[in-house]
Amino acid sequence: MEQQSLWxxxxxxxxxxxxxxxxxxxxxxxxxxxxxxxxxxxxxQRKNCQTIILEKESVGFGASGRNGGEVxxxxxxxxxxxxxxxxxxxxxxxxxxxxxxxxxxxxIINTHQISCAFRRNGDFHAAxxxxxxxxxxxEQEVMERDFDYKKIKVVxxxxxxxxxxxxxYHGGRVDESSAHFHPLNYALGLAEAVExxxxxxxxxxxxxxxxxxxxxxxxxxxxxxxxxxxxxIVTNAxxxxxxxxxxxxxxxxxxxxIATEPLSEELCQDLIKHDRAxxxxxxxxxxxxxxxxxxxxxxxxxxxxSKRDQENLFNNLRAGMITVFPQLKNAQVDYRWGGKVxxxxxxxxxMGQLEDGSYYAFGFAGHGAAMSxxxxxxxxxxxxxxxxxxxxxxxxxxRPIPFHSQHAKAVGMxxxxxxxxxxxx
Ligand SMILES: Cc1cc2nc3c(=O)[nH]c(=O)nc-3n(C[C@H](O)[C@H](O)[C@H](O)COP(=O)(O)OP(=O)(O)OC[C@H]3O[C@@H](n4cnc5c(N)ncnc54)[C@H](O)[C@@H]3O)c2cc1C
Numbered sequence: 001m002e003q004q005s006l007w008x009x010x011x012x013x014x015x016x017x018x019x020x021x022x023x024x025x026x027x028x029x030x031x032x033x034x035x036x037x038x039x040x041x042x043x044x045q046r047k048n049c050q051t052i053i054l055e056k057e058s059v060g061f062g063a064s065g066r067n068g069g070e071v072x073x074x075x076x077x078x079x080x081x082x083x084x085x086x087x088x089x090x091x092x093x094x095x096x097x098x099x100x101x102x103x104x105x106x107x108i109i110n111t112h113q114i115s116c117a118f119r120r121n122g123d124f125h126a127a128x129x130x131x132x133x134x135x136x137x138x139e140q141e142v143m144e145r146d147f148d149y150k151k152i153k154v155v156x157x158x159x160x161x162x163x164x165x166x167x168x169y170h171g172g173r174v175d176e177s178s179a180h181f182h183p184l185n186y187a188l189g190l191a192e193a194v195e196x197x198x199x200x201x202x203x204x205x206x207x208x209x210x211x212x213x214x215x216x217x218x219x220x221x222x223x224x225x226x227x228x229x230x231x232x233i234v235t236n237a238x239x240x241x242x243x244x245x246x247x248x249x250x251x252x253x254x255x256x257x258i259a260t261e262p263l264s265e266e267l268c269q270d271l272i273k274h275d276r277a278x279x280x281x282x283x284x285x286x287x288x289x290x291x292x293x294x295x296x297x298x299x300x301x302x303x304x305x306s307k308r309d310q311e312n313l314f315n316n317l318r319a320g321m322i323t324v325f326p327q328l329k330n331a332q333v334d335y336r337w338g339g340k341v342x343x344x345x346x347x348x349x350x351m352g353q354l355e356d357g358s359y360y361a362f363g364f365a366g367h368g369a370a371m372s373x374x375x376x377x378x379x380x381x382x383x384x385x386x387x388x389x390x391x392x393x394x395x396x397x398x399r400p401i402p403f404h405s406q407h408a409k410a411v412g413m414x415x416x417x418x419x420x421x422x423x424x425x
Contacts, residue, residue, distance in 0.1 A: 005066055005337035006259040006297060007184035012115060014188060015195075017058070020202040020224040026050040028383060029219050029228040031207045031242060034064035035368065036234035036361050038190040039376025042108070045197035047384055052226050053199065054219065056206035060187035062238040063368065066339035068257060068287050068299045070277035071105060071179040071370045072123050073098050076347045078135070080142045088146060090392035095147050097391055098367075101374035102179055105186070108373070112196075114189030116182045117292035119275060123178035124155075126169040126280040133157070135281075136173040151176040165270050168324045169280065180277040180289050183369060190373075207242050212356055230383050231358040234376070237342035239362070245354060248400040249344060250362050256338035257299040258317055259291065260331040268294050271325055286320055287366075296321070296328065341366050345399045351375050352394050359383065 028044055030037045033055030041051040055061065075082065075098065083091035102120070109118050127133035136154055143149040155163055157171040164172075191201055202221075210219045210231060217231040233243050237252035263271075268290050272278060279287035288298040298321040302313045314336050322329050344350050344363030349371055351361040359382065361375035381388030388394065 006335040007065055007182060011184050012188055017201055017203040020205040020221050022224045024052060024226050026052045026228050028230045028232060029226045030232040032234040033059040033201060034062045035187060035372035036376050038187060038194055039373040040232050040379045041194045041199045042190060043377045043380030045194055045199040051199045053201040054205045054207045055203050058203045059191045060184045063339050063341060064187045065184040066337060067183045067369055069180050069183040070287055070289060071102055071181060072367055073175050073177050075367050076365045078139050079147060086392050092147060093391050097374060099177055101370040102177060105373050112189060112193040114186060116185035116189055118179060118181040120179040121275045122174050122176040123277040124163050124172050124174050126172040126278060128280050128282045130170045132281040133171045163273055166324050178277055232379055233358055233360045236362040237340035246360055249398050251343045251401055252340035253343055254338055255299055255301055255341050256313055256317055257297060258333045259295045259297045259335040261334045262294045265294060345401055349393055350396055350398055351378060
């Protein structure tokens, strides 16, 4: 069985990129070559703002090249809950931002003809318990009434077969605006678009430290340095010691995925009827979708540092897949992989500027396939003084997590996450 991700194995041709050597100058230096960093550079370069990305491994190495590729509307938690916490007007802005983020991705893909199997077929959120379906019915009403959003349709348990061929769930809801794509190919295409517009990406170039002096920022790697006017830090769940406040504020939570061997077209159409991105309301959720080469990619929570536990987690995930779809009991699993999802204490992304003026965006909590591209655009707008900074996510105060070790943070966060999910479903 392959240990690399399905996305890596089926990626479009990768360009060779150099590591940073010596001294380079630019307007903006971006740390992190995931969706957030690439989108920031993309939107800056469009306005001829000279940008350098430093990526410690290669483009898409982090969550952007490993995720389920489910490009979803919204955030963790219902918009009703966000309206209660932030006010209805703020929640409306947040909702619109999430819709705009998918339009933005679609626009970028079409403009640059990025071959990444983007399909805007909507998503299906499957109800794990009958009470979760009740929550979805309420959500649909609230979305129509308070958000003027009519693209959510509730599916009763007896009609579940119109969406999924499984007895496992108690119905669910469709949101027609969501999409799915090959995440790594989107990242690689976006990187090429950045370079076509004159931006530079250095790979194998870990940013080790930075200092601000005379209105400039100097970022050091082990073989060189970049001197720029502005610094953007978008290292999300892969943040190391480069910026301590960000490191303390983000909680990396492991998520793992498997992908089956190619299945027949008939079986694919039978499993997920309309080729939607699917996720469920289980505390430790499952998320799954079909791929362009007719596999089922199936994800869930959890990763361990011990090799044996790790093996068990993958076996459990496969068992979970078969519980949902017993039809797959003989399907071989060809790929398995994992990565880190970034959470914040509020379960919402943080975007803004640190006290030293550096820009950041992180903590998309399993909704970053859509929102991180928008975050990059907003960072670019702020840097270019084009009127960013006025959405509720940019106004949130950074709240470092009050746990001491990374492990305690992740465990604490999972518990918090489970409670949070209970409250929303
Ligand atoms: C297994 C998995 C499944 C997921 N599924 C979904 C999904 O289906 N839908 C969804 O919406 N979201 C999903 N997510 C989350 C989503 O992938 C992320 O929210 C999104 O990719 C975040 O993008 P980013 O650019 O902010 O961070 P990343 O893609 O993680 O990029 C950060 C980059 O920074 C680099 N870096 C870190 N430190 C340094 C340094 N000092 N110097 C240079 N470079 C550095 C890293 O190497 C990395 O490439 C999933 C995540 C995982 C792991």
